Amino acid sequence: MNKPIYTTSQSWFEVSRKNILHNVDVIRKKIGPRVKIAAVIKANAYGHGYNEIASILEMEDIYFLAVHSFEEALYLKDREFTPRILVVGYTPFDQLKEAVEHKIHFTVYNLETLKRLKAVKAANQARVHLKLETGTNRQGIDEKDLPKFLDILKNADNIQLIGASTHFANIEDTTDHSYAAQQLQRYEKMVAAIEKAGFRIRLKHTASSAASLLFAKTHFDMIRFGISLYGLWPSKETYLSYRLSGGENDLLKPALTWKTKISQIKNVPRDSFIGYGCTYRTTANSKIAILPIGYFDGYDRKLSNLAYVLVKGQRAPVRGRICMDIIMIDVTDIPGVKIEDEVVLLGKQGREEITAEQMASWAGTINYEIVSRINPLLPRKIV
Numbered sequence: 479m480n481k482p483i484y485t486t487s488q489s490w491f492e493v494s495r496k497n498i499l500h501n502v503d504v505i506r507k508k509i510g511p512r513v514k515i516a517a518v519i520k521a522n523a524y525g526h527g528y529n530e531i532a533s534i535l536e537m538e539d540i541y542f543l544a545v546h547s548f549e550e551a552l553y554l555k556d557r558e559f560t561p562r563i564l565v566v567g568y569t570p571f572d573q574l575k576e577a578v579e580h581k582i583h584f585t586v587y588n589l590e591t592l593k594r595l596k597a598v599k600a601a602n603q604a605r606v607h608l609k610l611e612t613g614t615n616r617q618g619i620d621e622k623d624l625p626k627f628l629d630i631l632k633n634a635d636n637i638q639l640i641g642a643s644t645h646f647a648n649i650e651d652t653t654d655h656s657y658a659a660q661q662l663q664r665y666e667k668m669v670a671a672i673e674k675a676g677f678r679i680r681l682k683h684t685a686s687s688a689a690s691l692l693f694a695k696t697h698f699d700m701i702r703f704g705i706s707l708y709g710l711w712p713s714k715e716t717y718l719s720y721r722l723s724g725g726e727n728d729l730l731k732p733a734l735t736w737k738t739k740i741s742q743i744k745n746v747p748r749d750s751f752i753g754y755g756c757t758y759r760t761t762a763n764s765k766i767a768i769l770p771i772g773y774f775d776g777y778d779r780k781l782s783n784l785a786y787v788l789v790k791g792q793r794a795p796v797r798g799r800i801c802m803d804i805i806m807i808d809v810t811d812i813p814g815v816k817i818e819d820e821v822v823l824l825g826k827q828g829r830e831e832i833t834a835e836q837m838a839s840w841a842g843t844i845n846y847e848i849v850s851r852i853n854p855l856l857p858r859k860i861v
Contacts, residue, residue: 489738489771491858493530497731501709502538513697516542518704525849526708526734527858532559548573551582578604585609587617596634607641612664614647621668628675641681642669650688650712653719688712692719709733710834710845735825739818742768752806753798758783769805776852780841787821791828
């Protein structure tokens, strides 16, 4: 058997089983026992690892594992995890028959998809969830086109309508949720039209993590629990809205810690340049440590000369540009540092902590991107 390219010797991730289960317990208490949970593990479980998260959730009360693509669904299906699998993204025409055969639930918002499903010959019925357009204007069925979809469903015995969903545009980005309220009204109007046409919708689902935490009226039959499953807030505005409504402070617990080891230590004289482009120049004699990871691993190049890492529980600033496979850090003022000392890039060490939100602030992005862009080749282990 071929060994994996990456081992735990240079850079690895620790995923806290306890914290993942804590976050599941938090949301279960928020939504109550009746509402089902679709655990969103697309994008390699937001960087935390498909296998790791799915195995942690295996014995939990999870109704769906939600992914973006059929390839992700098939990967999980091959590993025989217990929860059903829901594809929330696009399923190409040439994958429809196989999706039906594997009993995978998938999201439909193109009329042509339904037409092709009607022609699929398989032992199983196609299990579909209609995605309703309510104001995000990404994927979704416009209200004026809904009757055409329902006409096909009425005459397709091999297609089973399971759910109706939508997605909020800015429930995470503001403390003014009036637009989300308008979307919810549009959703309810379209659902009423579906039911009036004689269809029973088993699973109505609109709520992302933010909606799940903030608005009980969005829960319906099921929520889609994504970013907050991993202990991360969808946004500062979501956190603020939650706190203003009387919510507790330490609700969620981040589950991911990113670690590496020091591969070299150099004594660098004053007035020396560090790294490509000579973007950093020492102002005193310095001790520079080399880390064997870089932007290939997912440590954003925009963190150059901005970020810090943790060594012996203390902050060590990044010096110079982030390289493809190497980072340079300043450990001048941290005594006793030696080769192969453990370094934390994301997470806690001692009393210090680097959060995904902090890294996102340095890089000018959001915490979703920080964790989901981490190289999937890097090993993850459950702790």
